[in-house]
Amino acid sequence: MDGMGKVDFTITTNSKDAQAFFNQGVAQLYGFWFVEAERSFRHTATLDPNAAMAYWGIAMAAPGTFLPAYQILLTPNPGPPVTPPNSPESRARAAIVKAQALRDSITPRERLYIEAVAAHHNPALRDQDAAYIAAMRRLVELFPDDLEAKAILALALENGYDAPAKSPKAGTGESLKLLRQVLAKDPNHAGANHFLIHALEGSKNLRDALPLANRYAALAPNIPHVLHMPGHVYAQIGMFDEAVKAFLAAAAKEREYMSADPRYSKLSYVHNEILLLHALGSQGRYRDAMLRIADLMSAKEIPADRETTEFFYRVGWFALMKTLVRFEKWDEILDGKTLPFYNQPSESLWYYWARGLAFASTSNAAGARNSLETMEQLIRSLKRVINPIPQQFQIAHSELAGYIDVSTGNVNQGLAELNRSAMSESLLPYTDPTVYPRPVLELLGKTALKARDFRTAESAYRRALENEPGSGRALWGLAKALEGLGKKEDAAKMLKEFRRVWSGDELR
Template identity: 85%
Template sequence: MISRPRSLLLFIVFILPFHGCRSSDQNGAQQQPAPAMHHPVVVSPLTPSSAARLMDGIGKVDFAITTNSKEAQAFFNQGVAQLYGFWFVEAEQSFRQAAKLDPGAAMAYWGIAMAAPGTFLPMYQLVLAPNPGLTIVAPPNSPESRARDAIVEAQALRDPVTPRERLYIEAVAARHNPQLRDPDAAYIAVMRRLVESFPDDLQAKSILALALENGYSAPAKSPKEGTGESLKLLRQVLAKDPNHVGASHFLIHALEGSKELSNALPIANRYAALAPNIPHVLHMPGHVYAQIGMFDEAVKSFLAAAAKEREYMSSDPRYSKLSYVHNEILLLHVLGSQGRYRDAMSRIADLMRAKENPADRETAEFFYRVGWFALMKTLVRFEKWDEILDGKTLPFYNQPSESLWYHWARGLAYASTSNAAGAQNSLQLMEQLIRSLERIVNPIPQQFLIARSELQAYIDASTGNVKKGLDGLNRSAMSESLLPYTDPTVYPRPVLELVGKTALKARDFRAAESAYRRALENEPGSGRALWGLAKAFEGLEKKQDAEKMLKEFRRVWRGEELK
């Protein structure tokens, strides 16, 4: 069971390969990197001041609570729908409005406690942090403090409510009890009691299922403890209510990182229509489409989510831009997978010159930083070696992680253009940065060590020691396969692509075929893997197989011919 995540860490996003915050004065001072997670969790640092209003298009929820106010019930249902869409600020506002309309509605305070800290997420997405124990005091008016205050209110009002509601309150109280050794385990235990006592409660089953989603092991992609139980619960809910807005969302997350993500396709196809005014709901199907090679559909999903985010950003200057930026990361990844270099570079340029919300600037996912990483990744994946080395297209970024990726990209560029001395110098600069990072963070992120070993192996191969180089590249690829699941992966380019290309150059067509097959298995629909397989089959004189791969390559690829 995981340890309890601290709510103040939940502003950070696990898409950049390593995180620190650029200082607000942009003076280049290095800061210690922060923990991170899969996608942005936007919570209000202070009690939301805006009053909620009833909205259309946020999903239908029927969650009866003890209240005499129909309006309070309506706002409570809306809050649950927004909670199910990970729209935490808006959910907290709705629950607060329900409490204002009926101050005696205990479950309205339950909702505040569920929404305020932004911890209503799959288990595998939560930031791991040790429980600080009895001495921790949440800062006044912070997300965690608001959750605890709401729990006190809910517990004080629980006498008139139903036994079912009392269990909901008991569960959230356990999750925010600093005296417990493992609050999440206690939360899950109470939710299990709730489901056992009220087996027809679809909300309880959905909420429990989300807490149990523990992901899949790498590289086998076998379900971890809790994931199988989560899937069973969600399928029970969807069998009774195929349009359950919570279970639909949570099933997509439950299948992410598995070998069976295509099983989420029917849900992905209808999920956006269930709550079209919640941006994350529009965004989520794109995860499924992108990972099973349906790139056109993924682009449509991400563009729809971006348009909805811009709608809210333009109407409220306080509206966080973090979810918009996260959506751009996924969109840029898919554009790169399709070969759409110019489209990707245009959106990257927009990101890097955008103005950030001052609060968002202090996160790991502000516009310029995300744009810089996407720029580096795009230049490497499209093998734009001259641009990487021209000193202008990829500017130096004076932060630990970006500096390391900068020298990695330049090292690959030097090695690819037969400049062994330049490549070796880049490798030495990477090693110096890694030694510096080891003094401020422990353990150092694995992707940095993989990048170092990949560059070393590529230098070996490009300077004539092909066998040693391929052996090293394959070891790097194996290490990459053990990285925790994220979408997109934290590593800028699959090492297997370089294994395949190096093997092709050495005319080791069987090794190239093996590498590109694995790359295609990891990234279905990958144009680069399809192209590589076609070239490997040509070398092996498998003409029909080569033609088949080239046909599929031309179906998915929208860019210039690969070389």
């Protein structure tokens, strides 16, 4: 396949075609295109059944867990002790058995790769991740010029950053060092460019990833996630036009593959839409966002889909709720039609949170309190199933309670509660976009503006801009806070920047 990216990962085989398909599989693995990577590795094994590294590739690709370590922690997927036939884990383990059976016919370097993936899927080991990392470290130590080994090890060490200080967790510094070593030798390395973007996400130094974002899509232009990935960087540093272009390009490529193969996985498409809708919202493009949300929610729902977090309708519903709240469409939230009730635990909580905010914003204190009480009941019910419950629901309850206080005249008490909610939100683990629908700091800033507490508003909006550079809402709010403080020149600068990024209706 064209446009997969250039990889030169020499293995023991007498077949040029097997080597070519293996390289393609590695390139697809590096692009997190796991189904296609597994297909390429399986074709490698068909061309040369004695190519042990083909089975290594199958074991690396099949589980779909070749991801940054911090993402694995957010979505744990341990292999069960007994795996059902043809499950991703069973395919990985079967491939490892085949690879190990061929160990006498391959190089010491290849044996180390196979030992590493075998450790990663050994149910007898207490800490498979640590065993995998130890094996990969041994490989890097013995073969220090192996750029693939360094890149693969680095990905496993990407443990992210502590919130809210954004200080690197153990392993992250080593990962950054390894990836920079790879790129110093090969600036266009398909894996290292991708992995370094992920390694810098959530850090204070994300702008360092801009050169990577600018070149990465061209390295493998037919892998959808490769087209998508630069958008992460652009969106998080306030380059929303560029982010939207990246996400639209990825969406078009995903649709191309979905049209060609009805069995094609839609997970990457859904993830891309989530990021695209967030970027459109950040630009103020309400109508464009609502059109794409309607497209997602037009998908026919079957009962099994309701249990799948990546289902089109479910993703569309959350994006709808988030968009209506961020654009303060209170009448639409309360009309009983625009935002339909979704009878799932998480969605039910967000539904009443959104309605509570809408009631409080339209001077209906009784409706807001009823929504808050319903949230409390739902939280109690959820605790019987999940304890502790996800922190974002406690934050949502606290935010709504604080906003009700402000809207009913208890301004100081409400602002203090909103500030506590914002601090709790800052401690949530890094995700892109954040799991929280709207930054609490936006509401804190706006309520402080309304109360003419301009210093609190300025502080809130400056903190919001630290978390989301280029946020039109935060820029607008900061401009208004600075006006209130008599800092007219600074306010004018903020308004100018606001108009650069904002494409929607004027805020109020």
